Amino acid sequence: MTFTSRYVALGDSFTEGVGDWDDSLPNGVRGWADRVAEQLILAEDSWGYANLAIRGKKLHQVLAEQVDAAIALEPTLVSIYAGGNDILRPRVDIDTLMDSYDGAIAKLRASGAAVLMFTGFDSGRSPVFGATRGRTALYNELVREVADRHGAELVDYWRMKELQDERYWDIDRLHMAPAGHMFTAKKVLEVLRRTDTIDVPELDELPARTRAEQLRRDAQWAREYLGPWVGRRLRGVSSGDNLTPKYPIPVHPKVPVRS
Structure with a gap:
C-alpha cells in the first residue's frame, strides 16, 4: 500500500512500547507510539507507521542507527526521545550529548518532516532513579532550546505529574504500564492537535501497605x-x-x- 503520510517513531524502550506487553505484536509490545499511529490512521487511512525504536539504546546509537533510516522512509512526522539510558549511567556529559542531538534534529527537520521531541520524566519521587533528577532537569532545558531552535513540537513529559502515580507503571518501575502508555498517547495527540478515541482505564485502588x-x-x-x-x-x-x-x-x- 502506498502511504501519502508517514509517521516514523525513533528511540529506545519508551518508544518501542516496553511495559505495554502483547505477545501477539512484534517484539511483544504495543506502546504509546503504536496508539498514536492507530489514531492517525483511524482519522486518515493514508497514514503509514514505522517504529525503529529498540530498548536499551543510548542516544548515540539512536542517532547512528535510526535517523538516516527514518529519513530514507520520507517521513511526514518523526517522534524521537533519546538520552534516557545515558542519564542513568554513572557518568554522562549532557552538553556533548545534546550537541549531537541538536545536529540530528536539524537533519530531520531539513528532510521536511515535522519533528516531535520529549522532555525527560521527573523521577524525583523514586528512591533509586531520583538521584538523576538534576541531570534530567539540565537535559530538559537543552531539549527545549533544541526544539525552539529547529521548530520542533515538544511533549512535556516532565510536567505529566499524573504519571507520578505508581499505578501507571510496570512492575519493573522503569517502564510505563498500558495505562501510562495510553495516557501518554493522549498527550502526544493533544500536542499534535488531533482528537482521539483512547479511553484510559480507571486505575485500581492502591493497596494499603505497612x-x-x-x-x-x-x-x-x-x-x-x-x-x-x-x-x-x-x-x-x-x-x-x-x-x-x-x-x-x-x-x-x-x-x-x-x-
Whole structure:
C-alpha cells in the first residue's frame, strides 16, 4: 500500500512500547507510539507507521542507527526521545550529548518532516532513579532550546505529574504500564492537535501497605529487576541487543482485540 503520510517513531524502550506487553505484536509490545499511529490512521487511512525504536539504546546509537533510516522512509512526522539510558549511567556529559542531538534534529527537520521531541520524566519521587533528577532537569532545558531552535513540537513529559502515580507503571518501575502508555498517547495527540478515541482505564485502588510490606516489596523488586538491570550495564549488554525494529517500514499496524 502506498502511504501519502508517514509517521516514523525513533528511540529506545519508551518508544518501542516496553511495559505495554502483547505477545501477539512484534517484539511483544504495543506502546504509546503504536496508539498514536492507530489514531492517525483511524482519522486518515493514508497514514503509514514505522517504529525503529529498540530498548536499551543510548542516544548515540539512536542517532547512528535510526535517523538516516527514518529519513530514507520520507517521513511526514518523526517522534524521537533519546538520552534516557545515558542519564542513568554513572557518568554522562549532557552538553556533548545534546550537541549531537541538536545536529540530528536539524537533519530531520531539513528532510521536511515535522519533528516531535520529549522532555525527560521527573523521577524525583523514586528512591533509586531520583538521584538523576538534576541531570534530567539540565537535559530538559537543552531539549527545549533544541526544539525552539529547529521548530520542533515538544511533549512535556516532565510536567505529566499524573504519571507520578505508581499505578501507571510496570512492575519493573522503569517502564510505563498500558495505562501510562495510553495516557501518554493522549498527550502526544493533544500536542499534535488531533482528537482521539483512547479511553484510559480507571486505575485500581492502591493497596494499603505497612512499612514492613513495602520493604519486602522493594527488596523483591531489587532482586528481580534492579539487580539484573545493573548487571547488564556492568557487562555492557542490553535487553535489546538481539532485537530488530518492530515496524521497519511504514504499515498499518495490527491492532489487538483489546483497546
